Amino acid sequence: MNQIDKMAAWSNEINLICEMRSALSHLNKTEKKIAQKILDDPEAATHKSIAVLAKNSGVSEPSINRFCKRFKTAGFPDFKLKLAKAAVSGVWETVHPIQPEDNTYKYTTKIINNTIANLMAFKQSVNYQQIQLAVEAFICAKRIFIFGLGLSSATAKDAEYKFYQSGLFASYIDDLKMQRMIVSNYSAGDLFFIISQTGETKEIIEVAKLAKLNNATIISMSPSASRLARVSTLKLQIDEPHKLNGLSFSSQATNRVMLDILAVGISLQKDSPARFYNQDYFKNC
Amino acid sequence: MNQIDKMAAWSNEINLICEMRSALSHLNKTEKKIAQKILDDPEAATHKSIAVLAKNSGVSEPSINRFCKRFKTAGFPDFKLKLAKAAVSGVWETVHPIQPEDNTYKYTTKIINNTIANLMAFKQSVNYQQIQLAVEAFICAKRIFIFGLGLSSATAKDAEYKFYQSGLFASYIDDLKMQRMIVSNYSAGDLFFIISQTGETKEIIEVAKLAKLNNATIISMSPSASRLARVSTLKLQIDEPHKLNGLSFSSQATNRVMLDILAVGISLQKDSPARFYNQDYFKNC
DNA sequence: CTTGCTTTGTAGTAAAATTACAAAAATTAT
DNA sequence: ATAATTTTTGTAATTTTACTACAAAGCAAG
Numbered sequence: 217m218n219q220i221d222k223m224a225a226w227s228n229e230i231n232l233i234c235e236m237r238s239a240l241s242h243l244n245k246t247e248k249k250i251a252q253k254i255l256d257d258p259e260a261a262t263h264k265s266i267a268v269l270a271k272n273s274g275v276s277e278p279s280i281n282r283f284c285k286r287f288k289t290a291g292f293p294d295f296k297l298k299l300a301k302a303a304v305s306g307v308w309e310t311v312h313p314i315q316p317e318d319n320t321y322k323y324t325t326k327i328i329n330n331t332i333a334n335l336m337a338f339k340q341s342v343n344y345q346q347i348q349l350a351v352e353a354f355i356c357a358k359r360i361f362i363f364g365l366g367l368s369s370a371t372a373k374d375a376e377y378k379f380y381q382s383g384l385f386a387s388y389i390d391d392l393k394m395q396r397m398i399v400s401n402y403s404a405g406d407l408f409f410i411i412s413q414t415g416e417t418k419e420i421i422e423v424a425k426l427a428k429l430n431n432a433t434i435i436s437m438s439p440s441a442s443r444l445a446r447v448s449t450l451k452l453q454i455d456e457p458h459k460l461n462g463l464s465f466s467s468q469a470t471n472r473v474m475l476d477i478l479a480v481g482i483s484l485q486k487d488s489p490a491r492f493y494n495q496d497y498f499k500n501c
Numbered sequence: 502m503n504q505i506d507k508m509a510a511w512s513n514e515i516n517l518i519c520e521m522r523s524a525l526s527h528l529n530k531t532e533k534k535i536a537q538k539i540l541d542d543p544e545a546a547t548h549k550s551i552a553v554l555a556k557n558s559g560v561s562e563p564s565i566n567r568f569c570k571r572f573k574t575a576g577f578p579d580f581k582l583k584l585a586k587a588a589v590s591g592v593w594e595t596v597h598p599i600q601p602e603d604n605t606y607k608y609t610t611k612i613i614n615n616t617i618a619n620l621m622a623f624k625q626s627v628n629y630q631q632i633q634l635a636v637e638a639f640i641c642a643k644r645i646f647i648f649g650l651g652l653s654s655a656t657a658k659d660a661e662y663k664f665y666q667s668g669l670f671a672s673y674i675d676d677l678k679m680q681r682m683i684v685s686n687y688s689a690g691d692l693f694f695i696i697s698q699t700g701e702t703k704e705i706i707e708v709a710k711l712a713k714l715n716n717a718t719i720i721s722m723s724p725s726a727s728r729l730a731r732v733s734t735l736k737l738q739i740d741e742p743h744k745l746n747g748l749s750f751s752s753q754a755t756n757r758v759m760l761d762i763l764a765v766g767i768s769l770q771k772d773s774p775a776r777f778y779n780q781d782y783f784k785n786c
Numbered sequence: 787c788t789t790g791c792t793t794t795g796t797a798g799t800a801a802a803a804t805t806a807c808a809a810a811a812a813t814t815a816t
Numbered sequence: 817a818t819a820a821t822t823t824t825t826g827t828a829a830t831t832t833t834a835c836t837a838c839a840a841a842g843c844a845a846g
Contacts, residue, residue: 276826304586320633328624339613348605374655463764469754479748561795
């Protein structure tokens, strides 16, 4: 069983509704009719019999049954069970934006649900290889500098602390001029860990480019499609597919999870032989 | 109306598993056999047919059916559905600890799952009233100081930034001596937002107590049962029921979610009339 | 010990889900 | 374009599962 199979097996356990939603575009006509009907009101679907659901969605009973099996469930009853579990979390409701008239309960729930949804999405999009390589790079680096501006400066500070805890020394710098200076004085073995929510902040990209000129190793934590990610040696992607209006930034929470992952990875592997020896190692990643 | 009916009426609409557990002593021989078998492993019970469960617990099939109806469910399938929902929270409890031999995929998944589990637990334990009051307090405060030490100092920095974004001015202080000084120079309208992962750090509790002596308003973000929470005016509880070994601290992510909630709450209510006028307002919370 | 009530089980019935197979649709090759 | 092949969908029969009616057993009060 390879990594992807394991992932599939797992993701199915977590939330069937998310699974269905993300599969929606890959489904054929009949399957889409079924999925749509179920997603319309997942809770209601759990109370229907296969015959009723078949009639409702305009397909035959065996089609429903096949649909269930395609989502790695034993059959219709098992599917309903998993659906009920997924529906109880309420996570799928996160599409609703925050309204001015929302009361405390409403906006609180929306924010939490949104964060959970983003974490679930994160789980599906994690690039394990990049994490593995980043961990090795951190362990082998002579000096580690953590850069961040604005909101990400607090994340950088967090990262510094986490690195200490896992036994590595790192310095966080949130002053742009300092960042430029340090990058300019690059010496072999230096590692730049650059954190940015957007990955599009002009200043931080310039710093990254300056580092790249010196052939420095740059590990970025930013959205996968960002310009910062593009100039980095290793990319720790933090995307936020479910965006809420207002001041809620789920990626902040996801950032912390990534820091946890790095810290655990570092402390697990610190004393084992590293595969990271030179710059060329990253060339084909 | 029999015993169970009375019980059900009394303990209306909670989790089916809790309901069964508390009804256990009032059940008769046959019912007890069934309840025991289901409670042994509720998750497993959801996958059994009525025939299998009947055989397993040494009773007849109609007895199972009657049992289900006594717990206000439509029948066995409906009972299993409700049971599955109730067991969901339990599903998250089985996050396995990180092992030294875990590969990147394994420890990454464990960390993410654990964080999601904690967020779900958080969602169920949120005290909306305290959030509501905290938001009002922040809006009405003349000056806001945010205190944090160690890992929480980064969270405090984050909070400062978030407050700016939602239109409030706040200062984060991560220097203990400064914190003492500021607290000592308390003046009416000052608000102290104290953040601590453990809520048990001696130094920060002393600062809080010092503030309390001056009758200052203290809003704490810490575990609900902590000593810091006990001395605070308002408590924003961040518990971490699902703890992973290693360097993973899910409460960090939960902290960010709470900051998001506060920021959204503040910006939603900033311009509407506040209920927060004086210190006495909090007395009976 | 017997009457009346409650609880439990047996057997039959109804409903629901699954399977096997055939028809239809879509895809590919000629 | 059309025949051949593959894939998809539906029909009908089968199997499994849950439910109901009723009878037997257990239990308490007179």
